[in-house]
Amino acid sequence: MAVRRLNHAVLYIRDVPRAVEFYTDVLGFEVSAEYDGRAAFLRAAGTLNDHDLGLFAVGGQAAGPVPGQVGLYHLAWEAGTLGDLAAIGAKLQARGALVGASDHGVSKSFYAKDPDGIEFEVMWRVPREEWPTDHAGVERLDLDAALTRWGADLPTGAAAGSAT
Numbered sequence: 001m002a003v004r005r006l007n008h009a010v011l012y013i014r015d016v017p018r019a020v021e022f023y024t025d026v027l028g029f030e031v032s033a034e035y036d037g038r039a040a041f042l043r044a045a046g047t048l049n050d051h052d053l054g055l056f057a058v059g060g061q062a063a064g065p066v067p068g069q070v071g072l073y074h075l076a077w078e079a080g081t082l083g084d085l086a087a088i089g090a091k092l093q094a095r096g097a098l099v100g101a102s103d104h105g106v107s108k109s110f111y112a113k114d115p116d117g118i119e120f121e122v123m124w125r126v127p128r129e130e131w132p133t134d135h136a137g138v139e140r141l142d143l144d145a146a147l148t149r150w151g152a153d154l155p156t157g158a159a160a161g162s163a164t
Contacts (some may be wrong), residue, residue, distance in 0.1 A: 009075050009101035013116045014062055016040050019055045022115050027077060027122070028052060044077075066115040074111065076121040083152030085124040086143055092122075103140035104153065105132040108146050118139050125157035126150075 013019045015164045023029045029042035033050050041051035065071060079085040085108060092098040092112045099119065100111035109123040127150070148159060 008049060008054065010056065011116075012058045012062070013114070013118070013119055014058065014060050015115070016057045016096060018057055018115050022095075022097075023053060025053075026095065026097070026112075027089065034161050064103050065119070074119040076109070076123050078156050079122055079124045079151050080151055081155055082108065082124050082147055084150065085122060086147065088122050090145065101143070103139040103146075104140045105139070108141055108143065110141075123156075127154070127158060127160045129164050 011019075016034070016039065020031060020034065020040050020042070021122070023042055024031065028045055030045065032041045032043045034040040038057050040055045042053040042055070043049060044052045079088060089098065089110045090102065093109060097112040097114070098110060099113055102109045102111070104123075105126070107125050109121050109125045111119060111121050113119050154160065
């Protein structure tokens with residue numbers, strides 16, 4: 001038996017309303033349930049899940065993540081189209097949350113931190129038939145070149161020429 005995919009993520013955060021505002025504004029999540037500022041469950045647009053992200057408050061004095069120590073490094077959320085990725089990147093930049101941008105050959109990615117310092121990735125998958133066979137590692141993201149090559153409307157991972 002093998003797992004199929006990650007169904008949802010749950011984060012301990014300091015302040016539920018602050019985290020809900022961030023994730024709904026930046027990534028377009030919708031609130032599916034909220035419990036007196038102690039917890040919230042968010043859904044991605046179009047998901048079949050009850051929730052894709054759970055948020056549980058641990059209080060304002062809680063320590064934040066410590067890079068380089070054992071624990072989760074980041075979560076990767078997949079954007080619907082390359083245009084969606086560009087829009088999310090611009091929103092992350094405007095909020096001062098953007099911490100990096102990378103081209104992994106098989107995907108184009110932005111890295112950001114939420115209000116509690118939890119790092120996450122937002123990525124768009126390159127069409128499988130165009131994955132490099134000799135990719136040497138992570139390169140600088142050239143989003144303009146990617147948009148020129150695939151356009152803004154190609155769904156993540158879809159074959160080139162199949163934009164809706």
